[in-house]
Amino acid sequence: MFRSAHTIKGSAGLFALDGLIAFTHVMENVLDRMRNGELAIDKPLVALLLACNDHLRHMLAHYRSEPATPFPEDAEHRRLLTALEAHTQFAPTAVASAAPCPAAPENSESGNWHLFLRYHPDLFQHGFDPASFLRYLGKHGSIVHIHTRLEMPATLQDFDPTTCRLSNELALHSQASAADIAAAFEFIQDDSEIDILPPASDYDAFVALAARYGGSPETHLARWREAGYLPSAVSTAPPVQAPMPSLEAAPMQNVPQEKRRSVDRVEGSRFIRIEAAKLDALINRVGELVISTASSRMRAKQTADSDMIQAVEVLSQLVEGIRDDALNLRMVPISEIFNRFPRMVHDVSARLGKEIELDLVGADTEIDKSMIEKLTDPLMHIVRNAIDHGIEDAESRLAQGKPARGLLRLKAYHDTGAIVVDISDDGRGMNKAAILAKAQERGLLAEGRQLSDPEVYKLIFLPGFSTAEQVSDISGRGVGMDVVRRNIEALRGEIEILSTAGQGSTLRIRLPLTLAIIDGFHVEVGGSSLVLPLDMMAECMDMPSQQISRETRQIWLRDTWIPYISLRELFSLPPSDEPEYVVVAQFGQTTAGIIVDRLIGDIQAVIKPLGSLFRSLRGVSGSTIMGNGRLALILDIPQLIQLALKREDRLVEQRQASLTEHSIALANSATRPI
Amino acid sequence: MSMHENGRVPANDGGEGVAHCVTFVLGDEMFAISIHHIREIIEYEEITTVPMMPVFIRGIINLRGAVVPVVDLSARFGRPLSEIKPGTCIAILSIEGNDAFSLLGILLDGVREVVEIPLDAIEPAPSFGTRLRSEFIQGITTVAGRFVILLNVQKALSVNELSELADEVSRAHWSDALAGETP
Amino acid sequence: MLVADIESPLHIEGQEATLTLQGDLTIFTVDALKDDIFLALNCPRIRVSLDAVTDIDSCGLQLLLMLARQAQDLGRDFALSQSHPEVDALLALYGLDLPAQAAEESAP
Numbered sequence: 001m002f003r004s005a006h007t008i009k010g011s012a013g014l015f016a017l018d019g020l021i022a023f024t025h026v027m028e029n030v031l032d033r034m035r036n037g038e039l040a041i042d043k044p045l046v047a048l049l050l051a052c053n054d055h056l057r058h059m060l061a062h063y064r065s066e067p068a069t070p071f072p073e074d075a076e077h078r079r080l081l082t083a084l085e086a087h088t089q090f091a092p093t094a095v096a097s098a099a100p101c102p103a104a105p106e107n108s109e110s111g112n113w114h115l116f117l118r119y120h121p122d123l124f125q126h127g128f129d130p131a132s133f134l135r136y137l138g139k140h141g142s143i144v145h146i147h148t149r150l151e152m153p154a155t156l157q158d159f160d161p162t163t164c165r166l167s168n169e170l171a172l173h174s175q176a177s178a179a180d181i182a183a184a185f186e187f188i189q190d191d192s193e194i195d196i197l198p199p200a201s202d203y204d205a206f207v208a209l210a211a212r213y214g215g216s217p218e219t220h221l222a223r224w225r226e227a228g229y230l231p232s233a234v235s236t237a238p239p240v241q242a243p244m245p246s247l248e249a250a251p252m253q254n255v256p257q258e259k260r261r262s263v264d265r266v267e268g269s270r271f272i273r274i275e276a277a278k279l280d281a282l283i284n285r286v287g288e289l290v291i292s293t294a295s296s297r298m299r300a301k302q303t304a305d306s307d308m309i310q311a312v313e314v315l316s317q318l319v320e321g322i323r324d325d326a327l328n329l330r331m332v333p334i335s336e337i338f339n340r341f342p343r344m345v346h347d348v349s350a351r352l353g354k355e356i357e358l359d360l361v362g363a364d365t366e367i368d369k370s371m372i373e374k375l376t377d378p379l380m381h382i383v384r385n386a387i388d389h390g391i392e393d394a395e396s397r398l399a400q401g402k403p404a405r406g407l408l409r410l411k412a413y414h415d416t417g418a419i420v421v422d423i424s425d426d427g428r429g430m431n432k433a434a435i436l437a438k439a440q441e442r443g444l445l446a447e448g449r450q451l452s453d454p455e456v457y458k459l460i461f462l463p464g465f466s467t468a469e470q471v472s473d474i475s476g477r478g479v480g481m482d483v484v485r486r487n488i489e490a491l492r493g494e495i496e497i498l499s500t501a502g503q504g505s506t507l508r509i510r511l512p513l514t515l516a517i518i519d520g521f522h523v524e525v526g527g528s529s530l531v532l533p534l535d536m537m538a539e540c541m542d543m544p545s546q547q548i549s550r551e552t553r554q555i556w557l558r559d560t561w562i563p564y565i566s567l568r569e570l571f572s573l574p575p576s577d578e579p580e581y582v583v584v585a586q587f588g589q590t591t592a593g594i595i596v597d598r599l600i601g602d603i604q605a606v607i608k609p610l611g612s613l614f615r616s617l618r619g620v621s622g623s624t625i626m627g628n629g630r631l632a633l634i635l636d637i638p639q640l641i642q643l644a645l646k647r648e649d650r651l652v653e654q655r656q657a658s659l660t661e662h663s664i665a666l667a668n669s670a671t672r673p674i
Numbered sequence: 675m676s677m678h679e680n681g682r683v684p685a686n687d688g689g690e691g692v693a694h695c696v697t698f699v700l701g702d703e704m705f706a707i708s709i710h711h712i713r714e715i716i717e718y719e720e721i722t723t724v725p726m727m728p729v730f731i732r733g734i735i736n737l738r739g740a741v742v743p744v745v746d747l748s749a750r751f752g753r754p755l756s757e758i759k760p761g762t763c764i765a766i767l768s769i770e771g772n773d774a775f776s777l778l779g780i781l782l783d784g785v786r787e788v789v790e791i792p793l794d795a796i797e798p799a800p801s802f803g804t805r806l807r808s809e810f811i812q813g814i815t816t817v818a819g820r821f822v823i824l825l826n827v828q829k830a831l832s833v834n835e836l837s838e839l840a841d842e843v844s845r846a847h848w849s850d851a852l853a854g855e856t857p
Numbered sequence: 858m859l860v861a862d863i864e865s866p867l868h869i870e871g872q873e874a875t876l877t878l879q880g881d882l883t884i885f886t887v888d889a890l891k892d893d894i895f896l897a898l899n900c901p902r903i904r905v906s907l908d909a910v911t912d913i914d915s916c917g918l919q920l921l922l923m924l925a926r927q928a929q930d931l932g933r934d935f936a937l938s939q940s941h942p943e944v945d946a947l948l949a950l951y952g953l954d955l956p957a958q959a960a961e962e963s964a965p
Binding site: 288528529570571572608609610611612613614615616617618619620623625629630631632633643646647650 | 719720722723724725726727731734735736739740741743771776833836837840841844845847848851852853
């Protein structure tokens with residue numbers, strides 16, 4: 001029953017049903033004291049609890065029908081609360097027994113369980129409190145030693161105080177079964193890392209655990225040795241008796257300053273903090289190193305001195321390694337962004353009176369730190385939109401045969417040299433007709449053009465599409481989807497919409513792995529050097545003389561026609577009189593051929609932005625300095641593929657139209673006497 | 675009207691009442707730019723062409739790790755592109771933009787000198803007689819008996835205006851390409 | 858139960874910052890308290906009064922611990938000016954302690 005009351009409280013916490021939380025909280029306190037044996041169970045108490053049970057059912061029924069309105073706190077409510085509170089006073093004995101019993105410390109081999117509890121960052125947000133697990137354990141035995149670790153956030157300015165940064169290690173003296181002890185963590189074992197070592201576990205079990213902990217295993221083992229967790233037989237140091245928990249809990253003034261036990265420093269063993277600027281300086285320096293190595297490599301090749309070439313080759317491989325390591329320093333799990341969503345989704349959906357389940361997938365996908373801040377706002381905006389406009393209210397969901405509770409999924413994953421973040425909902429989907437009507441009304445639509453579905457959806461990204469009309473407390477705020485798109489494009493990313501009417505939408509954001517350095521492939525067109533991101537290249541081949549349709553600009557690649565772009569044509573250069581090459585480029589599900597004059601080879605490209613003068617330039621994403629000190633342009637493959645695909649559609653359409661005209665003309669001429 | 679033909683006049687030597695300028699020739703006209711705008715003058719190096727941009731943007735160069743666009747002033751003023759000759763060099767100007775200074779290179783032919791022009795010898799821009807937009811002209815004067823146009827760099831090379839022109843050209847180019855026309 | 862209309866808990870006078878925490882110190886209030894709590898770190902002496910705290914959970918405790926740890930790292934003189942049975946019980950459960958103000962200090 002305690003567990004149920006606690007779960008109700010936790011779940012109520014998720015949905016901010018304040019009245020329910022307050023009530024169950026008091027109830028939980030009473031139950032807790034009963035469980036601790038602080039309260040004798042007598043008839044009046046049982047009657048009170050039964051009455052509370054009925055009342056709780058009453059409250060739940062209310063919130064089910066009217067989730068947005070607070071429960072009216074009637075006389076019965078007040079009577080029960082007062083009666084419950086009378087049982088929750090903090091008696092001095094309660095304080096004493098809430099603290100772990102100062103039992104004589106046990107020899108670690110004689111029967112202590114060792115528990116290692118690394119709580120999930122979202123633990124608090126999911127409505128759980130580690131303290132309740134510890135109290136529960138206290139009922140199954142005595143906690144002879146406990147160690148609480150706190151991981152400090154990198155900065156105090158913008159961390160989320162509702163993220164759980166605590167972890168515990170404890171020794172439990174208990175006769176309970178493994179199942180009983182594990183049962184304490186039933187609700188959190190899926191997310192949190194709960195390791196339980198039974199009494200008399202051997203040294204190797206601790207070593208294996210230390211290895212799984214991350215950071216330096218020796219540090220963990222040393223700490224556990226000091227705490228007396230390790231079996232003495234193998235322990236190199238003499239077994240240390242576990243410190244008395246009562247001593248640790250003793251008031252400060254009784255303990256000399258130096259001996260004060262403070263919260264352990266997790267980052268001391270696993271992380272070091274580095275100022276972001278220092279990291280950036282390092283990455284810049286590595287960028288210069290990459291450039292000058294490329295230049296040495298070129299000079300070495302000119303000397304034709306094979307020893308020299310060999311030596312520089314080794315050097316450049318090492319530099320490549322350093323480059324990867326340096327860039328890796330900036331990679332952080334995307335959970336840094338994802339962790340903000342449970343709370344935000346809960347707040348927004350509560351305000352809108354919608355029930356929403358948030359599913360976070362791939363939170364450990366790594367992303368360049370510098371993208372984190374720039375990605376957070378657009379994601380927040382998209383999620384707000386999805387809750388506000390995408391997901392319907394419970395009533396109309398039920399009417400459509402959907403579950404009342406809407407599903408919102410944030411999913412991050414790697415795909416062909418990009419990081420993809422999908423924001424999906426199972427709501428009403430995009431309303432094509434409404435978007436078209438609105439675009440028409442705002443004058444954003446060219447006359448007489450048939451738009452494909454993705455083209456229609458993309459209209460919402462046009463400046464001036466979202467306006468005051470749809471400004472609500474939740475989305476709106478004067479920021480339109482055009483700002484979202486601009487933010488994503490500033491990260492050299494792309495955004496795409498997939499939607500099925502009545503079934504939901506997915507906004508897919510595709511971002512480059514890093515902002516600083518890429519592996520590129522060097523090509524030439526009309527004497528200019530160009531670089532393609534290597535991870536978007538599928539293959540290179542000679543320009544075919546057959547199996548090519550120059551009219552529609554398509555080439556036959558194995559079993560399908562793909563569109564191609566001649567860079568000479570795009571750049572308004574005269575056609576080449578030498579054989580050309582096709583680079584087959586891929587981005588997500590799209591493929592296109594890019595025709596170049598010459599293929600040169602691999603190159604490491606430190607990306608340099610082009611500056612504001614080139615802000616409207618498409619097809620080129622930046623520049624890079626080559627080994628000879630000259631600049632090369634980096635091609636924007638996603639944009640070029642888009643261009644190729646759109647043009648292909650149009651050319652094929654035109655061709656069919658002219659063929660039809662042609663055949664009509666032929667048919668006409670055939671009927672005429674010649 | 676006093677004249678200073680000596681190209682060796684140091685920048686700080688003039689004191690009040692004179693403007694230190696670099697003179698250069700475009701086509702058949704002589705221009706001057708105040709040295710305040712000039713960060714440095716470097717030898718001509720090969721410029722990386724940026725496609726789909728207006729002709730007056732010759733491309734970009736690597737200036738010690740920074741990417742600097744190079745503008746062809748002659749083309750900017752609607753005249754033919756400057757020819758690259760043995761003595762051609764690139765003046766790196768610092769232009770005040772909306773929120774920051776940006777670097778911009780301009781092509782200069784080899785014939786150039788630093789001159790000291792007394793402020794009182796500078797006359798306002800005439801409303802006729804030049805082929806330039808009058809707002810591009812700070813004033814006119816004569817140096818060594820030659821008519822010289824003192825450029826208003828901030829206007830003639832306004833980052834805003836150049837960017838807008840570039841926007842127009844690159845957008846048009848892209849939509850032509852989309853339509854399947856050979857631009 | 859929310860600390861909605863309580864004015865800033867932070868009071869700074871000279872070298873000393875006093876944080877008078879009231880109401881609940883829980884997951885529902887930490888966001889609102891966070892900035893004030895860390896503003897106190899600007900002062901060499903920090904005193905935290907928990908007298909008027911009605912409820913604390915581990916999330917609230919975590920915020921207190923962070924303040925204490927950061928204060929220690931910055932060499933600040935940090936102490937709780939009032940002990941509180943519920944806070945003490947929670948600290949004890951975790952095997953932790955926080956510096957308490959010396960007895961003579963609290964004399965008027």
